[in-house]
Amino acid sequence: MNEINKKPPGRPRSVQSHAAMLQATLEILGEVGFDAMSIDTIAARAGVGKTTIYRRYASKAELVADAIERVREEIVIPDTGRLESDIDALIQSAAQITLSPLGRQTVAMIISSASSNPEFAKIYWTKYLQPRRQAFAVVLERAKARREIQADLDPGLVFDAMSGIMLYASIFQPNPESWTEYVRRALNLLFKGASSFDAEPR
Amino acid sequence: MNEINKKPPGRPRSVQSHAAMLQATLEILGEVGFDAMSIDTIAARAGVGKTTIYRRYASKAELVADAIERVREEIVIPDTGRLESDIDALIQSAAQITLSPLGRQTVAMIISSASSNPEFAKIYWTKYLQPRRQAFAVVLERAKARREIQADLDPGLVFDAMSGIMLYASIFQPNPESWTEYVRRALNLLFKGASSFDAEPR
DNA sequence: CATTTTCGATACGATACAGTTTCGTAAACT
DNA sequence: AGTTTACGAAACTGTATCGTATCGAAAATG
Numbered sequence: 001m002n003e004i005n006k007k008p009p010g011r012p013r014s015v016q017s018h019a020a021m022l023q024a025t026l027e028i029l030g031e032v033g034f035d036a037m038s039i040d041t042i043a044a045r046a047g048v049g050k051t052t053i054y055r056r057y058a059s060k061a062e063l064v065a066d067a068i069e070r071v072r073e074e075i076v077i078p079d080t081g082r083l084e085s086d087i088d089a090l091i092q093s094a095a096q097i098t099l100s101p102l103g104r105q106t107v108a109m110i111i112s113s114a115s116s117n118p119e120f121a122k123i124y125w126t127k128y129l130q131p132r133r134q135a136f137a138v139v140l141e142r143a144k145a146r147r148e149i150q151a152d153l154d155p156g157l158v159f160d161a162m163s164g165i166m167l168y169a170s171i172f173q174p175n176p177e178s179w180t181e182y183v184r185r186a187l188n189l190l191f192k193g194a195s196s197f198d199a200e201p202r
Numbered sequence: 203m204n205e206i207n208k209k210p211p212g213r214p215r216s217v218q219s220h221a222a223m224l225q226a227t228l229e230i231l232g233e234v235g236f237d238a239m240s241i242d243t244i245a246a247r248a249g250v251g252k253t254t255i256y257r258r259y260a261s262k263a264e265l266v267a268d269a270i271e272r273v274r275e276e277i278v279i280p281d282t283g284r285l286e287s288d289i290d291a292l293i294q295s296a297a298q299i300t301l302s303p304l305g306r307q308t309v310a311m312i313i314s315s316a317s318s319n320p321e322f323a324k325i326y327w328t329k330y331l332q333p334r335r336q337a338f339a340v341v342l343e344r345a346k347a348r349r350e351i352q353a354d355l356d357p358g359l360v361f362d363a364m365s366g367i368m369l370y371a372s373i374f375q376p377n378p379e380s381w382t383e384y385v386r387r388a389l390n391l392l393f394k395g396a397s398s399f400d401a402e403p404r
Numbered sequence: 405c406a407t408t409t410t411c412g413a414t415a416c417g418a419t420a421c422a423g424t425t426t427c428g429t430a431a432a433c434t
Numbered sequence: 435a436g437t438t439t440a441c442g443a444a445a446c447t448g449t450a451t452c453g454t455a456t457c458g459a460a461a462a463t464g
Contacts, residue, residue: 010409011461017411033314035237038451049412054453108314111306111373112235125374154391161388164370165363171313172327172362186363189356190392212439213431219441240421251442256423 013056020046021053025067030101034064034109068106069127073097075135083143083191090136091166091183098170099179107167133159149191161190215258222248223255227269232303236266236311270308271329275299277337285345285393292338293368293385300372301381309369335361351393363392 024046028037039060043050057063078089097103110121137155144151165186173179226248230239241262245252259265280291299305312323339357346353367388375381 008409009407009463011411011463013410014461033237035235039453040451043412047412049410049414050453051413051455052411055410060452105314107373108310111313112310121374129374154387157388157391160370160374161363161367161391164366164368164388166366168362168366168369171309172323172331185356186359186366189359189363210439211433211437213433213441215440216431241423242421245442249442251444252423253425253443254441257440262422 014052017046017048017052018056021048021056021063022067022070024048025063026071026102029064029067029105033105034060039063064109065123069123071102072127075131077135077138079139079142081146083139083146083148086139086143087162087187087191088184090139090162091180091187094166095176095180095183098166099176104170129163136162158190162187165190216254219248219250219254220258223250223258223265224269224272226250227265228273228304231266231269231307235307236262241265266311267325271325273304274329277333279337279340281341281344283348285341285348285350288341288345289389289393290386292341292364293382293389296368297378297382297385300368301378306372331365338364360392364389367392 021042024042025037028042028045037060039050039053042063043053053063057066076089076093078086080086080089106124110124113121133156136159140149140153140155140158143149144153166183169179169183169186173182223244226244227239230244230247239262241252241255244265245255255265259268275295278291278295280288282288282291308326312326315323335358338361342351342355342357342360345351346355368385371381371385371388375384
């Protein structure tokens with residue numbers, strides 16, 4: 001009983017239409033941002049009736065949240081045998097997301113709605129950042145085994161610091177070439193450290 | 203000749219009304235964000251006619267840009283004799299801006315309009331970040347003189363890394379108490395460095 | 405074939421906002 | 435005084451969007 005395999009009668013919902021509206025949502029979100037995008041525009045771009053969208057989602061926020069959730073690139077866990085090369089690989093893969101219009105608008109949405117509407121930030125955190133944070137921990141563990149970094153290092157903290165630096169650089173240094181080089185310098189600073197000798201912490 | 207002291211005839215523009223509309227603009231911007239705010243709402247909040255706003259600004263963007271530009275807190279240049287205490291002071295003063303709704307919405311505006319409309323990012327950079335970047339350079343120079351940090355350190359890079367870390371923390375850790383503590387840990391990491399010994403850079 | 409549900413298209417009412425104009429009044433100047 | 439400009443309030447036009455409803459056609463089930 002309570003089988004899920006009950007096929008409901010009638011015409012089934014078009015998976016093509018569903019995919020098309022999600023794709024159009026991501027495109028337009030990257031182009032004009034969350035507030036400026038209208039359901040009508042999405043429907044037109046997707047070649048889909050507005051009704052078809054409203055049958056699936058009750059609001060624009062739901063639609064966008066679902067669309068973003070489905071963007072799940074494979075997570076890169078580089079293993080070059082040297083931390084610095086691993087980091088370089090991560091910078092490259094991060095650049096594609098951070099510098100893309102979609103990634104930019106996503107971050108803007110999260111920030112602007114952070115107080116009023118924390119759902120987006122939560123989705124982004126759990127679905128996107130959290131897995132990468134854990135993947136990065138693997139990279140750092142290998143570096144620890146190679147004695148490249150201190151054993152008591154908090155991997156999450158390092159990841160957050162790196163993410164923050166990349167985010168800041170993407171906002172104020174939108175040029176991709178200089179971005180990569182700049183991020184490399186900043187991360188080098190992070191790993192080398194700024195103090196001239198080991199100061200007593202706290 | 204060509205004196206600027208020519209007083210134009212007629213009733214002068216009300217400085218009270220002007221101040222009121224700028225104040226209301228900042229308030230509402232922090233409350234609902236740029237896109238969701240309307241000129242009517244601002245006028246009503248300020249107790250000012252819409253006409254009076256449109257006489258001064260041609261668009262909502264101009265109004266907001268001018269309002270933000272006028273928020274100029276005094277720049278703190280701490281000098282406690284010890285870098286770590288100086289940094290602590292900077293964290294405290296940064297927290298007030300970064301964690302405020304207004305600061306949050308400002309950053310969101312910059313990010314979302316970064317590609318389409320770079321004016322905001324430029325204003326924010328030159329009017330706000332740039333002076334603080336230079337003020338921070340003074341703090342670092344003192345630390346260099348005290349041999350607390352390496353002499354060849356790029357002050358701007360350190361400032362950017364710190365800013366990025368704080369920005370990231372404010373997005374995903376909106377709780378003020380934990381924010382301060384978290385930022386302190388991250389900055390400690392930045393200054394101490396992550397690598398266990400001085401690896402050959404590049 | 406009949407039924408059920410979805411499809412895209414279109415029209416619709418409601419609301420919100422932008423930006424302009426009008427109006428009677430207020431504050432400066434000559 | 436008279437002139438000039440600004441003031442707040444309100445009305446107004448135009449446009450954009452939302453969310454719903456309706457339509458005939460299409461795709462599935464039985």
